Every structure is written in C-alpha cells, then in structure tokens.
Amino acid sequence: MKRWTNLALFVLLGLAFTTGWVAFFYSTAPSRASLIVHAVSGYAIVALTPWKAVIATHGIQRRRPGWWASLVFTALVITSVLAGILHSTGLLLGIGSFSAMEIHVAAALAAIPFVAWHVIARRIPMRAVDLSRRSLLRAGTLAAGAGLTYGAGEVAVRLLSLPGSTRRLTGSYEYGSLQPSQLPVTQWLFDSVPSIDPATWRLAVRTANAVREWTYAELLAFDDRVQATLDCTGGFYSTQDWSGVWLSELLTPHPNPPPQGGREMSIYVRSLTGYDRRFAIEEAGRLLIATRLGGMPLDPGHGFPVRIVAPDRRGYWWVKWVTAIRIDTLPSWWQLPFPVQ
Numbered sequence: 001m002k003r004w005t006n007l008a009l010f011v012l013l014g015l016a017f018t019t020g021w022v023a024f025f026y027s028t029a030p031s032r033a034s035l036i037v038h039a040v041s042g043y044a045i046v047a048l049t050p051w052k053a054v055i056a057t058h059g060i061q062r063r064r065p066g067w068w069a070s071l072v073f074t075a076l077v078i079t080s081v082l083a084g085i086l087h088s089t090g091l092l093l094g095i096g097s098f099s100a101m102e103i104h105v106a107a108a109l110a111a112i113p114f115v116a117w118h119v120i121a122r123r124i125p126m127r128a129v130d131l132s133r134r135s136l137l138r139a140g141t142l143a144a145g146a147g148l149t150y151g152a153g154e155v156a157v158r159l160l161s162l163p164g165s166t167r168r169l170t171g172s173y174e175y176g177s178l179q180p181s182q183l184p185v186t187q188w189l190f191d192s193v194p195s196i197d198p199a200t201w202r203l204a205v206r207t208a209n210a211v212r213e214w215t216y217a218e219l220l221a222f223d224d225r226v227q228a229t230l231d232c233t234g235g236f237y238s239t240q241d242w243s244g245v246w247l248s249e250l251l252t253p254h255p256n257p258p259p260q261g262g263r264e265m266s267i268y269v270r271s272l273t274g275y276d277r278r279f280a281i282e283e284a285g286r287l288l289i290a291t292r293l294g295g296m297p298l299d300p301g302h303g304f305p306v307r308i309v310a311p312d313r314r315g316y317w318w319v320k321w322v323t324a325i326r327i328d329t330l331p332s333w334w335q336l337p338f339p340v341q
C-alpha cells in the first residue's frame, strides 16, 4: 500500500496540475470538463492523507537529508488545496490583495521544484505489481470516492446557497458587470500600467505588403459595439459593453497578391509593455480594438488608449495598451500557451 499510495499521489499531482492549466486555457465548456477531473484529483489526494501520514511519519523519524523540504512541500500542497476549496465554495475569496485563486495557483507553482526533488530523492522503483488487478481496483475505488465527494460538495454548495453556487463554468465569480467603474484592474504576472500620450501614440497595423499607422482620434471615430465577458484567471468575471473597431475593418484588402513567403496564418498583437499574444487569422472579425468601456474612453488600468476585446477568451488574451498588430505567416500556435511576463 505504501508504494501504491506514493505512486497514486504522483499521478494525481500531475493530473491536478495539467487539468488546472487546461481549465485556464478555455473560457467555455472544456474548462468545466477539465475542472471536474481537477477537483476529483484534488479530493483523491486529500483522501490518501491517512496512508500518506503513516509514510511521512516514518520518513520524518528517519530524518533523511532534506526531510524538512518534504514538510515545506506538504505545507504548499495543503495551502493550494485549502485555497482551492475556499474559492470553489466561496467561503473566503481573498486574503489581503490576493484572491483565493491566485494563492491556489501560486502555492501549486511554488510546489513544483519541491515535488521534483521529492520524487527524485525519495524515488520508488516501478514494479510490475503496480499494474496488478488489486492496484487497479484500489484506483477505481479512490476515483469513485473522490468523484462522489466532488458531487456531494457541489450539491452542498447549492443547498446551503454558498457564494460558490453562483460561479461560472470556469469557476469564476461575477464582479461589477455593466458597471465599468467596478471592473477590477489586473495584469498577468509582471506587467505594470504605462502612461501613454494619445497625441503621439500610434497603432501600427502591418499586413503582408503595407503598414498603416492609426492615430487615437481616427480609431475613436469607429463605433462597433460588443457585450463581452472578461473572465480573469484570478477568479472573477465581468460582462461589459465595449466599443471600438473590429480588427477586420483595419485590414485593407490586398491591391496585389501577397508576396511569396507563404499564407497569412496569424495575427500578432503587441502591447507597449512587450506583452504579446497571437490569434488565428480567422478571428480578425471577432477581435475588437476597443477604445471605450461603457461608452467612456478606457482608463489607463484598462488599457488606454486601446485594448483587445476577445470574446470567449480568458482575460490574458485581452492585450492592453496595444501599439502593434502584425499579420503573420507563422501559425497561431507558435507561442507559449500562457504568457510568461
């Protein structure tokens, strides 16, 4: 059982980690599907506590080198699981200026080096027995038990009308919808709000054979509108009225066929801060270059002078303070799945 428990924990940690990121990638149904597997793996980790506690107590008594690192690792896993449950039930959505979801993900990220060290320093040799009928049966029982716990948790959240019953399929909570002043200002990791002079700012739109520089006044003259939901990976979502211009309208058709070098595949969008994202070319008609939020010019925190509004995409695609857009021959998947800045 000892070896099986460690192996199961290894698989479950990997599964929880992967499904968490898959959920962050989507704003629609696949996010929920992934989160069900995610929550079930999280509860399965918790369910293994009694067995792991025996292993850990024995290990701690042996005082093997680095045993304290295993305790730090344990603390990070407990923090992540607790913050996840507090977020999902809505019992505590933030501590100080951090949301429960941010703490949840940060603790999981911080645990990565420890988990890598732990499985190397305390490695268990794989044996054929790990795939025995008994092991599989145990795995089935664990999955069923964790699945039932997740189901019971979701029912309880609704019966008790906890805040968690109002969350969206991505797990996010509604915040300040249709009240532009309530829309929180958040950045992915390390970006900070730049101050931009609209008189000198230009949006350079580069296609295969032309570059067109748009001024702020020119862009303000457009009034394409969309109501869209910004679903932040920090754990909130907000539906707002945005206006500006659909990107497709800024892409003048080619007077000549594009030069050799290949087909246009993607739209590269870059912020003044260097933050960037790449979209499939087919999305040009569904990406709004927004100049206004709720009928008023954007404020600096929300991307002044212009930002991308990408309906049905998570917040980290909504590039702010855009200065350059380039139509590119690179495929849209030619980027890290998540930004690193």
Ligand code: HEM
Pocket: 006, 007, 009, 010, 011, 013, 045, 052, 055, 056, 057, 058, 059, 060, 062, 064, 066, 067, 068, 070, 071, 073, 074, 077, 118, 119, 122, 123, 124
């Ligand atoms: C939720 C995940 C896990 C937690 C919180 C955890 C925690 C701990 C703690 C606190 C110890 C005792 C201190 C030490 O010996 O360093 C320990 C020991 C150990 N862990 Fe883990 N661990 C986890 C996952 C794993 C995984 C995935 C493996 C292997 C693939 C593993 C294998 C071991 C082994 C072999 C020992 C040594 C037991 C002994 O010396 O008797 N653990 N673990």
Ligand code: HEM
Pocket: 013, 016, 017, 019, 020, 021, 023, 024, 035, 038, 039, 041, 042, 043, 045, 077, 080, 081, 084, 085, 087, 088, 089, 104, 105, 108, 109, 111, 153, 167, 170, 171, 172
């Ligand atoms: C050590 C790794 C992790 C463990 C053990 C874990 C476990 C959990 C648990 C137990 C919950 C509560 C589920 C519920 O009650 O419905 C949860 C929620 C959540 N986790 Fe994780 N998690 C981990 C890492 C991550 C990562 C890396 C991400 C994202 C990149 C993530 C994203 C989420 C999201 C979005 C929710 C909210 C789900 C909802 O409210 O429906 N998790 N997690």
